[in-house]
Amino acid sequence: MSPSVPREIRYLVRERAQNRCEYCRMAQAIQGATFHVEHIVPQRKGGKTVPENLALACPSCNFHKSDHTKSEDPETGQVVPLFRPRRDEWEEHFRFEGLKIVGVTSEGRATVRLLNFNSERRLLIRSIEQSLWE
Numbered sequence: 222m223s224p225s226v227p228r229e230i231r232y233l234v235r236e237r238a239q240n241r242c243e244y245c246r247m248a249q250a251i252q253g254a255t256f257h258v259e260h261i262v263p264q265r266k267g268g269k270t271v272p273e274n275l276a277l278a279c280p281s282c283n284f285h286k287s288d289h290t291k292s293e294d295p296e297t298g299q300v301v302p303l304f305r306p307r308r309d310e311w312e313e314h315f316r317f318e319g320l321k322i323v324g325v326t327s328e329g330r331a332t333v334r335l336l337n338f339n340s341e342r343r344l345l346i347r348s349i350e351q352s353l354w355e
């Protein structure tokens with residue numbers, strides 16, 4: 222969790238992510254909440270507090286991800302690793318379909334489901350964000 226992450230590392234993670242959630246791509250400015258610097262591999266599972274193991278996550282993604290590193294792909298029922306922001310390319314695992322984020326790989330589908338990417342509240346925030354770009 223954030224308090225254990227030194228301030229200069231938190232700053233680096235925020236800048237690197239351009240103030241967007243590295244899972245659901247939500248912009249911090251629109252969400253109106255402070256995003257969390259989260260451990261991709263949780264500290265409880267041996268994950269270190271180094272930039273390579275940290276990602277910026279909105280409160281909702283951070284909450285749903287919790288200490289998970291794997292989850293079930295709803296299409297195959299297999300347990301697969303979750304999307305890892307430092308190692309994986311977002312575009313290889315997800316795409317937008319309108320306001321929804323769809324997983325295009327096992328890893329992507331498991332992440333969409335576990336992190337609840339398409340909750341009503343998130344769809345609403347995305348619709349507001351899109352309307353600002355138009």
Ligand SMILES: [Zn+2]
Nearest residue numbers: 242245279282
């Ligand atoms: Zn998010």
